[in-house]
Amino acid sequence: MEELDLSEKINKRIALIKNEVLSGKINLLELQLNPIFSEIKHSISIYNIENYSQSYRNAVELLNDKFEELKNLLSSLDIEKKFEDFLKTHPNEDQISDLFRGCWRETFLFEPFSLKFLEYASDRYIKERTTNFPIEHLIREETNDQFLLEVPRYKYTEKISAFYDKIKKKLPCFFEDVFDNELDQIEIYEQFVYLLHLLQLGKIKYQKDTNTLYT
Amino acid sequence: MNEISILMYMLSRKKSINQIGATKKEILKSLNVKNKNKSVYFQDLLTGLSKYLEPLGLQINFNSLNSHWFINYDSELAELISANPFEGRPSLSATLLCVLTSCLKNSGRTSIQEIRTLRNKKDVKDDIKILEKEGFLDLDKKTTDIRLTPLIGYKLDLQKLFVRLALKLKE
Numbered sequence: 489m490e491e492l493d494l495s496e497k498i499n500k501r502i503a504l505i506k507n508e509v510l511s512g513k514i515n516l517l518e519l520q521l522n523p524i525f526s527e528i529k530h531s532i533s534i535y536n537i538e539n540y541s542q543s544y545r546n547a548v549e550l551l552n553d554k555f556e557e558l559k560n561l562l563s564s565l566d567i568e569k570k571f572e573d574f575l576k577t578h579p580n581e582d583q584i585s586d587l588f589r590g591c592w593r594e595t596f597l598f599e600p601f602s603l604k605f606l607e608y609a610s611d612r613y614i615k616e617r618t619t620n621f622p623i624e625h626l627i628r629e630e631t632n633d634q635f636l637l638e639v640p641r642y643k644y645t646e647k648i649s650a651f652y653d654k655i656k657k658k659l660p661c662f663f664e665d666v667f668d669n670e671l672d673q674i675e676i677y678e679q680f681v682y683l684l685h686l687l688q689l690g691k692i693k694y695q696k697d698t699n700t701l702y703t
Numbered sequence: 704m705n706e707i708s709i710l711m712y713m714l715s716r717k718k719s720i721n722q723i724g725a726t727k728k729e730i731l732k733s734l735n736v737k738n739k740n741k742s743v744y745f746q747d748l749l750t751g752l753s754k755y756l757e758p759l760g761l762q763i764n765f766n767s768l769n770s771h772w773f774i775n776y777d778s779e780l781a782e783l784i785s786a787n788p789f790e791g792r793p794s795l796s797a798t799l800l801c802v803l804t805s806c807l808k809n810s811g812r813t814s815i816q817e818i819r820t821l822r823n824k825k826d827v828k829d830d831i832k833i834l835e836k837e838g839f840l841d842l843d844k845k846t847t848d849i850r851l852t853p854l855i856g857y858k859l860d861l862q863k864l865f866v867r868l869a870l871k872l873k874e
Contacts, residue, residue, distance in 0.1 A: 511746040563865040570868050571804035581793035584800050591864045594786035595723050595857050596761055596774040598715040
C-alpha cells in the first residue's frame, strides 16, 4: 500500500478521455466519473499525496466540464418557450441588450491567407531568387604592367550568348551532349559555368529524372 | 503548402456576407481525404490546429445553422475588442431577439407583423432593414416574410445565450 502510486496512470487516463471527448468519440454526459474518483480515494496515502494533487485537479476539471455539458443540455430544452416567457416579462431594450452580454463572438477573417495569395507569394519568391544574378563586367585599366590573369577580350555576357547560340540547335538533348565535341577540360569547365548561368537565368531548363536540357 | 495552411485558409475565408469558413465535406475534398477513417482524421486535424491557435486567443467553432466550421476570437478577446455589433443600438438587439424567438417558434420563418406584435412597437421596419443590410436576416419584399441567415450562428454563442436566458428566468 505504501508504494502504490496510480497518479501517473490516472492522469494519462484523464488526458485520453479529454482527447476522446474532443474528437467526438465519447460523450461526457454518458461517461461515469465515479471510477476515477474511487481510484483516487482508494490509492491515495500520506506517501503519495503530493503526486495526487494534479490527478485530483484533472478529475475535478473533467467533472466541471461534465456539469457544463449538463447545464447546456438543460438550457436548450424547450428553448422556444423560454424565449417567449422572457418576452412576456416585457423587458426594455437595455435589458434585452444585457441578455446578449458576453454572448457575442468575433469571427477571425484573414483574407491574405487565401489560396490565391499563397500561390502568388510562392511564385514571386521563386522568381526573385532566380532572377537576381547581375553580371558585372570588368573594366580594363590603362597600364603597362603585366598580369598573370588578363581581362578577357569579350564580355562575360557575350561569351554566354555565344555559347547559348552554339548549343541551342542541339536542344533538347542530354546534359553530356552539350560538351560532346570538347576534349579540353578547361574549356568544358568554362562551358559548364556558362551553362549554370543560363540555367539560373531560366534561358535553359533541366529535367533531372530524364537528364535532359531544354528551352 | 501543407494541411494546416489549407485548413487556415478554409476556416478563415468569407464566402459571402453570412457564410464564413467551410463544411467538413469541403475541407475533406480540398485535402483529398478519401479513406475510411476520414472523420477521425478530420477531428484530429481540427484538434491539432486548435492547439496551435489557442495561445493566439483563437478557437475553432461550429455553426450548427449551416454546418460550417470557422475560427473566432476567444471570449476574453471578443470582450476586449467589443464584438457586440449593436453597441449603442439596443433597439437592434431587441428586434433581433424577437426575430430569433419568432423563428424558433415558426420553423425558421416569421413576418414583420409578428415582430411588431412581439416588440410591442408600431414601426420595426427600420430595424429590420438594418438587420438585413448587416446580413442577419433575409426579407422577402413581396411577402414580407423574414428568415434568419446563418450569420447569427457565427456572431452569437447561442448555447451561452440559452444558459443566460434560463438563469434570467429563474431570477
